[in-house]
Structure formats: structure tokens, C-alpha cells
Amino acid sequence: MHIAFLTPEYPHPKTGNSGGIGTSILALSQGLTSLGCEISILVYGQNEDDYFVDKNIHFYKIKNIKVKGLSLFLTQKKVERLINSLYDSGKIEIVEAPDWTGFTAFIKPKCPIVLRMHGTDTYFCYLDNRKVKYRNKYLEKRALKNAEGIISVSAFTGKLTNELMGLNKSFAVIPNSIDASLFKPKENDSKTLSILYFGTLIRKKGLLELPEIFNIVNKSNNEVKLLLVGKDSADIKTGAPSTWELMKLLFNQSSIKKVEYFGAVAYSKIQDLIKEATVCVFPTFAEALPLSWLEAMSMEKAIVASNIGWAEEMIENKKEGFLVNPTNHAQYAECILDLLNDSKKQELYGKAAREKVESQFSQKLIAKRSIEFYKKIIESC
Numbered sequence: 001m002h003i004a005f006l007t008p009e010y011p012h013p014k015t016g017n018s019g020g021i022g023t024s025i026l027a028l029s030q031g032l033t034s035l036g037c038e039i040s041i042l043v044y045g046q047n048e049d050d051y052f053v054d055k056n057i058h059f060y061k062i063k064n065i066k067v068k069g070l071s072l073f074l075t076q077k078k079v080e081r082l083i084n085s086l087y088d089s090g091k092i093e094i095v096e097a098p099d100w101t102g103f104t105a106f107i108k109p110k111c112p113i114v115l116r117m118h119g120t121d122t123y124f125c126y127l128d129n130r131k132v133k134y135r136n137k138y139l140e141k142r143a144l145k146n147a148e149g150i151i152s153v154s155a156f157t158g159k160l161t162n163e164l165m166g167l168n169k170s171f172a173v174i175p176n177s178i179d180a181s182l183f184k185p186k187e188n189d190s191k192t193l194s195i196l197y198f199g200t201l202i203r204k205k206g207l208l209e210l211p212e213i214f215n216i217v218n219k220s221n222n223e224v225k226l227l228l229v230g231k232d233s234a235d236i237k238t239g240a241p242s243t244w245e246l247m248k249l250l251f252n253q254s255s256i257k258k259v260e261y262f263g264a265v266a267y268s269k270i271q272d273l274i275k276e277a278t279v280c281v282f283p284t285f286a287e288a289l290p291l292s293w294l295e296a297m298s299m300e301k302a303i304v305a306s307n308i309g310w311a312e313e314m315i316e317n318k319k320e321g322f323l324v325n326p327t328n329h330a331q332y333a334e335c336i337l338d339l340l341n342d343s344k345k346q347e348l349y350g351k352a353a354r355e356k357v358e359s360q361f362s363q364k365l366i367a368k369r370s371i372e373f374y375k376k377i378i379e380s381c
Contacts, residue, residue, distance in 0.1 A: 001371060003032060004040040004086065006079065006097040006104065011267065014052065015043045015061060019200075021098050021118050023267075023291055024153075024176045029057060031177060031367030040092055044079060044103070058091070076106045083109040094374050096151075099161070102139030105146070112148035112381045114374065117157050117171065119288035122164050127286035127308075128204040130236060141165045149377035151370070153289040156309035172373050175313070176289050177366035180357050183298035185350070186275045193221070193340050196277035196301075198229040198270060199284075199292050201243040203236070206283030206306065206326040208243070211250035213283065213326070216333035217340075218255035224340060226255075229273055231264040274299050278346065279339045282306065283326035289314065297321075298357045300350030302339045304332060320353040 009015070009022035018026075029039045039057045046061040053059070060082060065074040086092045087110050096114045097104045101121055104113055117123075120140040125132035144150065144161070150171040152158030158171040195217070201207050214226045232244045240246050244261060251259060265273070274280065280296040282305040289310055296303055297314075303321035305311055317323040322335035339346055 001032075001036075001374060002038045002040070002091060002093045003374060004042055004083065004092040004095045005029065006042045006044070006083075006095055008043070008045050008098075008100075008103070010041055010043050010059075012054070012059070014050075014054075015041075015046065015059065020291055021100065024118065027177050027179060027291075027363055028367060028370060030179060031363035032370065033057065034364060035367055035371065037367075037371065038091075040086065042079065042082065042095075044075060073106060076103065080107045080109050083107070083111065087111045094378055096374075097143075099140060099144060101136055102141070102143035105139040105142040108146070112377050113146070114149040114151060114377060115144060115147040116174075117150065117152035117161055117288065119157055119286075120161060120164075123157065123161050123288070124204065124286050126160070126164055128236075137165075141167065144169055148381055149373065151373060154310040154313045156313065157288040160309070172369075174366060174369050174373065175361055176291055176294065177361050177363045178291065178294040178298055178357060179363045180298045180354070183271060183274075183295050185298075185300035185354060186271075188275060188278070190276045190278075192225060193223060193278045194225040194227055194276065195336060195340075196227045196229070196273060196280050196296075197282070198273065198280075199282070199290075200230050200233055201228065201247070202233045203243060204284065204286040206285055207247060208250065209283050209326040209329065209332075210281070211247050211255070212329045213281075213332045213336070214259070215250075215252050215255045216329060217336050218252070218258060220333075220337055221340065222254060222258065224258065226259045227273065227277065228259065228261045229263075229265055229270065270295065271299070274301060277301060279304060279336055281336065283332065284308075285326065294357055294361055297353035300347075300354045302346040302349045303353065304335045304339065315353070315356075319349070320356050321349050 005025050009018040011018035011022050042060045044062040049063050050061040099115045099117045099120045121136040122132045151174045152171045153176050155173045234241050280301045280303050284306050307323035315321045324332045
């Protein structure tokens with residue numbers, strides 16, 4: 001099968017940095033190629049038009065067209081022409097794209113388009129209590145209406161997106177995947193108790209709740225360290241240029257001494273930081289099905305995460321980790337302390353989490369389910 005992924009990002013030296021969408025496409029592409037599929041990656045928003053092949057994957061870099069008031073539409077039509085050219089020459093059979101910002105709203109190629117719900121801007125604005133831009137919601141809704149098939153990475157995301165858009169589109173739930181062989185459990189040599197958060201420093205991921213939570217943890221155990229890894233970001237609500245600077249104001253004088261912020265680090269180094277952590281925390285308000293959770297679970301880490309929506313599709317509370325509302329600072333801190341003080345529970349939850357990843361989120365399993373869905377869509381068109 002020949003599959004193309006249309007995306008604004010992909011983690012490759014020639015295509016630039018990537019967030020969760022690009023990383024999830026990488027994992028799925030690896031699973032699909034291992035099953036004999038041919039993959040093309042179409043990355044728009046690039047600095048030039050280019051084509052190259054790496055590890056049997058075909059890459060098409062697409063430079064956006066810039067004409068005042070027409071840039072998006074003209075770029076969409078440019079992408080449509082490329083897709084049709086690849087389809088006519090037998091190089092692709094189907095295109096998958098993310099739902100975010102509705103880039104495919106005015107792309108109508110000769111082959112079917114599958115949208116994967118990683119979370120629209122409309123979805124994230126709702127979860128983050130922000131007003132969505134009319135233009136984004138219009139494009140996202142149009143893209144969803146026009147898609148020949150829809151996959152959602154979680155049932156929660158699919159259902160809520162339908163509700164927010166006023167749609168009743170059917171969708172298949174196929175979660176994100178991870179290569180568990182890359183994120184293997186490793187013996188923790190560190191004698192220091194530590195709490196690790198890795199991901200973007202941003203309000204919607206609960207980073208302004210974390211200082212209050214850690215203040216409580218620090219009061220019970222002032223030897224515990226809090227390690228923060230990820231790029232800083234501006235705060236939309238206050239207009240502040242740095243979420244990290246806002247966070248520092250919320251730590252008390254004692255707890256701030258035990259906080260270490262690494263900034264953004266290379267993806268390859270993340271595993272070392274996870275290995276050294278005692279507990280991983282994810283107090284987020286807005287996700288679809290986060291890869292960071294899967295990475296920590298795969299490395300058998302004890303986790304305290306949010307109890308919102310998608311979370312129960314990943315972690316069973318008090319079996320593979322703790323699920324707590326991040327606004328309940330006392331309860332969240334209590335769960336962290338429970339794990340810090342109980343190495344047997346850390347091991348028990350960690351092993352159960354790894355088993356969950358291997359049985360439900362493995363690369364090959366998710367690739368097989370995706371292929372079955374693609375085939376069904378191709379046959380119906």
C-alpha cells in the first residue's frame with residue numbers, strides 16, 4: 001500500500017523541529033514501513049520546494065505561496081496538484097492529514113483523504129477556556145465534513161470534536177503508537193528522589209498548577225527535586241512572554257531551590273531523563289492522546305496524570321498510575337508522595353503501564369489497524 005502523510009511538521013534534520021503531530025506520524029510511518037507499505041511525507045510551510053529519500057521514505061518539502069489574502073488557498077491548490085501528480089503516477093493511493101487548523105478544507109484530490117483527529121484548534125481552545133478564531137473553526141469543520149474517512153486518537157477527542165463542530169461524523173478510534181523497543185525500562189542508578197515533567201511549558205498543560213502542587217510535596221519532603229524539560233512558551237491568557245517566569249513566582253522560597261529547568265533538550269536525551277526520574281507528572285488540561293505519557297509508561301515509570309477525558313483511555317487509576325484533577329493540588333501532591341514513599345508501588349504501576357503500552361499502543365498493532373481502515377476507505381471510494 002502507498003500512503004502519503006500531509007503535515008505541517010515532521011522530525012527530520014531537513015524539515016525542522018516537530019511537535020506531537022510530527023512525532024506521531026514518524027512512529028506510525030515506521031510501523032507501516034515494517035509491514036511493507038510505501039510512505040511519502042508531504043511537509044508544507046517549508047523554506048523551499050525539495051524532494052529527497054531517507055530510510056525508504058519519500059519526502060516532499062513544500063514552500064507556501066505568499067500572496068496577500070490568498071496565501072492559504074493558493075498553497076492548498078499547490079498541494080492538491082502535487083497529490084494528484086503522485087496519485088496519477090501510482091506513487092500514492094491515499095492521503096492522511098491532521099485535523100488541526102483544517103488545512104485540507106479546500107483540497108479535493110483524486111484520491112481519498114483521511115483526517116486523523118489529534119485535536120483541532122477548536123477542541124484545544126474549548127479545553128483551555130479560550131475563544132477560537134472563527135476562521136480556524138470554519139476551516140476545521142469544512143475539512144472534517146469533506147474527509148472520506150476520519151480516525152480519532154481517542155474516543156473522547158472524536159466525540160467532543162463532533163459536539164463542538166455540530167457534526168455527527170463517524171470515526172474509528174486508533175490511538176497514537178510508540179516503538180516500545182526504543183523506550184525500554186532501564187535501571188535507575190540515581191539515589192535522588194525526583195519528579196519529572198517533560199513537554200512544553202504552557203498553561204494548558206497544567207504548568208501553573210505544578211508549582212502549587214510541588215510546594216505541598218516539598219513541605220513533606222524537602223529533598224525531592226522537580227525536573228522540568230521542554231521549551232518555554234508565552235502565556236496567552238496574561239500576555240506574559242514566558243510561562244517559566246510565571247511559574248517561578250508561584251514556587252515558595254523553599255521549593256524553588258529544588259527545581260531544575262533544563263529547557264528544550266534533544267529527543268534522544270529524553271530517555272536518560274525519564275530513566276533517572278522517580279515519578280513522572282502530567283497535570284495537563286488539554287490533550288488528545290499524548291505521546292509523552294506513552295514514553296514514560298513504556299519505560300515503566302510511575303505516573304501521576306490528569307483525570308480528564310482521554311486519560312482513562314490510557315491509564316487505569318490505581319493500576320498503571322494515578323489520575324487526579326490538577327486543580328486539586330492537595331490530592332495531586334498526596335498521590336506523588338504516595339509513590340515517592342513506596343518503591344514497590346512504583347514498580348507495580350510501572351510494569352503494568354509497560355504491559356498496557358505493549359498490548360494496546362505498539363507500533364505494529366496501530367499500523368495494522370490503520371492499514372485496515374485505509375483499505376476500507378479506498379474500497380468505498
